[in-house]
Amino acid sequence: MAKKTHVATTINGEPMEFLCEARQSLLEVLRDNLAMTGSKEGCNNGNCGACTVLLDGQPVDSCLVLAVEAEGAEITTVEGIADDSRLHPIQQCFLEEAALQCGVCTPGFIVTAKALLDRNPTPSEHEIRFQLAGNLCRCTGYDKIIRAVQDAGKRMAAEARGASTTTNGSPARQQQKQAT
């Protein structure tokens, strides 16, 4: 059995300690050692973004981070995005706007989108596409994801201004045409 290292870190606001082997990635430790399986493995080599977590606020592919590098860091995973009793606006918009099909890419997109919208709640379509280009989705063609992120940013900005968040159907819905 390989020698293990003790790591002290904060995950979703809670102090967390674990023992890991030097060769283990942060993704592996999250999923296998800590039973936090919200972060997904699509490639294990930094190409798909399904494993995205925030490391000190920055989105990283957790499959490319060694678990021992998490020492002293603050980590946010998809499990830490919602409030205790309420989904985050990004999660809410993903659901209302059908921005997921199989859903396996969704945790990565939500975490990446959070990093973007926390910095800039009103990104352009191009900025969203650019920032999300490291996250692969094979089901949706990205259309509804981009719209959901854009709408979530608007909601976040409105919430930040303390304004009412009621919206009457999302713009994404109104733009889709339906002919009979």
Place this chain on the structure above:
Amino acid sequence: MAQAESHPRKYKVIGTRPVRHDGADKVTGRAIYGADLRLNGMVHGKILRSPHAHAVIKSIDTSAAAKLPGVVAVTTSADFPDLQDKIADLGEGAVNLAHLGANVLAHGKALYKGHAVAAVAATSPHVAQEALSLIKVEYEPLPAVTWVLDAMKDDAPLLHDDVYTKSMGKKADKPSNIAAHIHFEKGDVEDAFAGSDLVVEREFKTASVHQGYIEPHVSTALWNQDGHLTIWTSTQGSFTARQQTAELLQVPISQVTVVPCEIGGGFGGKIAVYLEPVAAMLSRKCGRPVKMVMSRDEVFEATGPTPGSSMRVKIGATKDGKLTAGEAWLAYDAGAFPGGVIGPGCMCVFSCYEFPAARVDGYDVLDNKPKTQAYRAPGATQAAFACESVIDELAEKLGIDPIEFRLKNAAKEGTRRVDGPVYPRVGFIETLEAAKASDHWKSPLEGKNRGRGIASGYWFNIGLKSSAAANVNPDGTVSLLEGSTDIGGTRTSVAMQLAETLGITAEAVHPKVVDTDSVGYTDVTGGSRVTFATGLAAYEVGRDILRQMCERAAILWECDAAEVESVDGEFKTKDKRMTFAELAGKLSQTGGPVVGRATVNPEGPTNGFGTHIVDVEVDPDTAKVTVLRYTAIQDAGKAIHPSYVEGQMQGGAVQGIGWALNEEYVFDGEGRMANASYLDYRMPTALDVPHIDTIIVEVPNPAHPYGVRGVGETPIVPPPAAMAVAVYHATGVRMQELPMSPPKLWAAMQK
């Protein structure tokens, strides 16, 4: 079978956009996908794979691996029962079990790089990985072949010495890589070509592409000490996974339970079993649950892909734009084992048009690739690339607008396809009219190096078997149990049909996808069938519940059940009424719970048509193609949840764009895949595509009570052809090869 309700109805639930029932779990990371499963005492399995594309396996020595501390079991194909050439019907296609078994673990010969050779289970995935390096395999490498036309040559390396060409019911007398020849013909083809004013004939080729689902294959098996085998897996069909696994292990199906986990995409690639029987065998040996997860390179090298193809299409027309005759010659590779998707390719190549005479020849060809699998409208995309390219060229040469040309020849009710079936009411013409009326088609495209393309596509909705049951709860909600694994929101599209039938809200139905012991047999999630066929089962469940509840109301009201009507969520007689929820709360006074059940097997496929428009810009220096604007139009029959219909259209279109522009299996000189990673395989990212506009056309399907047509597959069919036409208008070059990647397009542009 249920008939479409003849008067268009106002629906309460159908056509709305509720939040999906499994949504919260999926956006919070709580949903349990196959890889998220943890069982007590679980160990981890890994597979040793062939480094050669073609080799005789002379010996396998696992003794050193077995001795590594932490290793609990080792297996090879020698542990599995010998399977004769038995054909098992898996619903959406049959499979030869001997071949399936030899694909799961090689028997005597490795037939592609990545072919499974042996497997180990150990206390950690790292130990299992280490153990693989201790297995000694002696190979005798053989020449390999990975291009379909090379594989068809007389002197090509032969994959199997027991595969003989089957053609028109006859079997050839010597073994061949050509496993089957298909031939369809209608009318006098020679005569019809002779009477044409214009004939265009072109040759096309396409590379193999992978389905590309983000979740790698994963299975966990527990062969319990009482002999019962439970398998938790990510599969498109839990019942077909059960059947395949039971057959390969030669145990009765009643000894196997398959528990479908959440599945991270399939697109046709998660129907055949790969890991399930191996995990089961390892579990039998060690008495513990064994979990096996593929890595991404294993997914590329050992699963999927869809066939590479070589095609020749010849079409004739009169001066005034009527098609006269068509001829297609299609060779698709099947990979290492026979039974690719050439059949549907042949059925679909001319399926959009009324051809007075046509002939199709198709070849199912073995080569050293993984056994090819279905990929969204399997076989149709390649064929449409060829046919639609020729259609566009004919329209151009005749000086007819491409939409008008299609309208003049469009398949409609009564059209007989070259393979025989006659269409019932279909909506192809309506998609063309919608394309013509679209803002996209009407807006001029300006700018240098830009072009617009349009193409159409066709795919079936297979019917097949679906079962469902539902329990009425005392609070007026209904719990729905179904057997169709949910890959893209079908829990909701099925639940909505039950809700509509019962007159309750979508939220009042709680759908659950359950294991193979908990619901009746249900065929795979594939063939665009779930919202159609399992939706039909949900409708029948609803009718069964309503019938029983009318009887219960009659007991309460002391009248005849025939006097009770159910309308829009209410039960009533001439002078009494009660809501669904009120009656649900009184069931215990009238004899106890109500359970609805249904099993359906709609016969005869129905049909889905789509038309796509795309604008591109081609960089004249690098030949990089940028997609500027895209519109997908499709006949959905009736869109149950329009957002998810749009999502299918958008997702399919982007997969088609990837197929058109970049995706391909690249092989080295020894037949080994050289780009088995997402980085090198290059699927479209968010930055590579624009928004995909959608127009849903609704021409109700006469074979479904709400008019549903499946929508999942058609959207991948038109894109490569539409993209090729757009590239032509941007560059003057008609590309007859996929992908139109920069090196290939650039070379063509220099001519």
